[in-house]
Amino acid sequence: MATVQAFNPKGKTFNQQIDAFIADVKKTHQLTIGKDSGRTKEWQQKHHVAHMFLYNAYKSTKPVNTDKGKRTIAWSHLSDASVNWASTKFDDFLRTSKNTKPIKSAGKWKVGQEPDETKTIANVKLLLKKAGIGNGGKAMVSSGLKPCGEPCKCKAGRSKHLNNLAADLNSAHLKSLKVKLNTAKAGSIDEYLKKFGLHRPLLNHPTSPEKWHVEAL
Numbered sequence: 001m002a003t004v005q006a007f008n009p010k011g012k013t014f015n016q017q018i019d020a021f022i023a024d025v026k027k028t029h030q031l032t033i034g035k036d037s038g039r040t041k042e043w044q045q046k047h048h049v050a051h052m053f054l055y056n057a058y059k060s061t062k063p064v065n066t067d068k069g070k071r072t073i074a075w076s077h078l079s080d081a082s083v084n085w086a087s088t089k090f091d092d093f094l095r096t097s098k099n100t101k102p103i104k105s106a107g108k109w110k111v112g113q114e115p116d117e118t119k120t121i122a123n124v125k126l127l128l129k130k131a132g133i134g135n136g137g138k139a140m141v142s143s144g145l146k147p148c149g150e151p152c153k154c155k156a157g158r159s160k161h162l163n164n165l166a167a168d169l170n171s172a173h174l175k176s177l178k179v180k181l182n183t184a185k186a187g188s189i190d191e192y193l194k195k196f197g198l199h200r201p202l203l204n205h206p207t208s209p210e211k212w213h214v215e216a217l
Contacts, residue, residue: 009197014216018167021196029180034170036161044144044159045087047131050124051141052152053078053093057208058140064153078151079115081108086149092127095119134171140208166215174212 007020022033052063053073065077077083079094081104091101094115103113128137142159143152160166178189186192193199199217202210 007196009195009216012197014165014167017196017198017216018214021193021198024196025177025192029177029184031173031176031180033173033177036168039159039161041144041162042087043131044142044162045149046089046092046144047128047133047141048143048148048156048159049073049085049088049152050093050128051133051139052154052156054121054124054128055138057138058154058156059207061154061156063151065151073151075117075120079117079120080151083151085151087145088151093120093124095123099123134168134210134212135208138208139210140202140205160215166213168210168212169214171212 007024009017009020012020018035022035025031025033051057056062056071062071063073063077065074066072067074067076083090094102096102096113097116097119099119100113102115103110109115125137131137133139133141142161143154143156144159144162146158148154148156161168174189177192181187181189181192190200190203193214194217197217198214200211200213201215202208202213
């Protein structure tokens with residue numbers, strides 16, 4: 001019987017590594033691991049701005065315009081009609097007191113159509129949750145632009161997802177894999193990933209851990 005040769009990650013691209021891992025899980029444990037795909041700079045920047053307005057879990061990175069003592073995008077800046085948003089649309093974020101999209105006229109908000117902070121916060125929280133952002137929508141999201149643009153303009157690096165250097169694996173599928181590995185006494189997920197030249201660098205992040213985020217070693 002021919003011996004199945006172990007995967008050698010040396011010289012392989014990240015996509016080849018992650019695909020080999022997923023294929024091996026399917027073959028060995030009869031389990032499909034889903035992964036994100038098709039991210040664009042627009043998607044990345046949109047959710048980055050949302051994160052930086054509500055949470056900002058980055059330790060050493062701040063938006064250019066913040067309120068005193070805070071680390072998130074200042075409401076006064078986010079709601080400023082004169083700000084030209086880069087790669088994002090203000091009406092994806094901002095909401096009026098009636099929970100409608102605000103309307104501009106001659107570079108200013110129309111009377112009665114101004115953004116409302118409370119309604120906007122609720123809308124942005126929902127935006128992140130609908131996108132499947134981890135940790136209940138609070139997980140870090142890297143910039144889609146280099147450099148990051150308005151209304152954030154922080155110095156966070158451009159997402160590795162856009163350069164095919166990172167992937168987010170389905171959290172529920174990873175939990176199922178952990179059970180399979182424990183039952184088979186086949187080691188941990190991280191030991192498994194390492195065989196394919198992969199790791200989870202944000203697994204133990206102090207403020208925004210991501211069990212699903214995978215990169216090449």
